[in-house]
Amino acid sequence: MIRDFFLEKIKEKQLTSSTCPRCNNVYFPPVEYCPRCLNKVDIKYLPLRGKIETYSEVSVATGFFKPGYTVAIVDINGLKIPGIVKDAKYDEIKIGDEVEVVFEKYEGYPNGPEYWYYFKLRKR
Numbered sequence: 001m002i003r004d005f006f007l008e009k010i011k012e013k014q015l016t017s018s019t020c021p022r023c024n025n026v027y028f029p030p031v032e033y034c035p036r037c038l039n040k041v042d043i044k045y046l047p048l049r050g051k052i053e054t055y056s057e058v059s060v061a062t063g064f065f066k067p068g069y070t071v072a073i074v075d076i077n078g079l080k081i082p083g084i085v086k087d088a089k090y091d092e093i094k095i096g097d098e099v100e101v102v103f104e105k106y107e108g109y110p111n112g113p114e115y116w117y118y119f120k121l122r123k124r
């Protein structure tokens with residue numbers, strides 16, 4: 001299953017996407033078959049660096065998340081990847097900041113994955 005593969009790679013500190021060799025569409029998280037042309041896709045490993053495209057502070061959250069965290073959309077190789085920015089307050093972040101992808105134990109919903117990816121600001 002592609003979901004298990006994706007989570008297994010996260011555990012191995014790798015982020016995966018898929019690219020359709022026929023129509024060149026790219027998918028994150030990866031899919032097994034291209035939803036546009038139904039071709040089998042190729043798995044690609046993403047670089048573990050990107051740039052913040054946009055971000056926001058979450059001040060209201062369900063009981064599983066502690067409010068006051070920052071979420072961002074990060075551009076990695078043209079893919080827009082959503083995630084939580086660790087160890088950075090909202091007002092410490094700027095659009096265009098470089099982040100690296102880090103992998104840590106998942107904190108959130110009780111039946112969530114064991115590990116998950118997060119973003120960390122690279123030093124300016």
Ligand SMILES: [Zn+2]
Pocket residue numbers: 020021022023024025034035036037038039
């Ligand atoms: Zn396709």
